Amino acid sequence: MQDKNSWLFSPSSLNLSQLFFLLTRRYIFKINYQRFLKLWGMYWRYLVSLVVLLILSATLDNQFGLLDGTAYTSFKPTIVWASIAIVLSLFALVQNKGLPYVFLGYRLSLNNSVWIKFNKILISFFITLSLLNYVVYMFAGLEFWKVYKLFGQTSLLIIFPLFGVWWVYYPYKQTK
Structure with missing residues (x-):
């Protein structure tokens, strides 16, 4: 008889999501695999939304020179993050579930309150x-800002x- 968690003990059949689940289950969160898949689904939808918005802002800047009037290079990330917050806010007015829901969010079968809270967290995150x-x-000065921009912002974005996602989804599953 084969155990339903037999993939945990077979290193040759591990894929990346199963390995990540194994590490997070063992060391960080005590969750089952189905909950992990929903958390991971919300997270990758955020990543896809971020990539789409960054490509859109880079294209608009390249085509129309929107950021050419900025005298200092350091203000460009400030403008980009603020514009992403504005786009997420405007998108929330059109569809209350937000931009990450558009990327096959219906497949996760989460209720509206989870998506609305997640969208509000993303908007406040980009404003911050x-x-x-x-x-x-x-x-802090230019040299520290360069290090912060390279390592700090990247780490925060990831x-x-x-x-x-975990903070929004965890109470949802406790009440069900």
């Missing part, structure tokens, strides 16, 4: 990232939404 970029540049 924009303000943080401005504050770091104005008060790590914070993962915890945001």
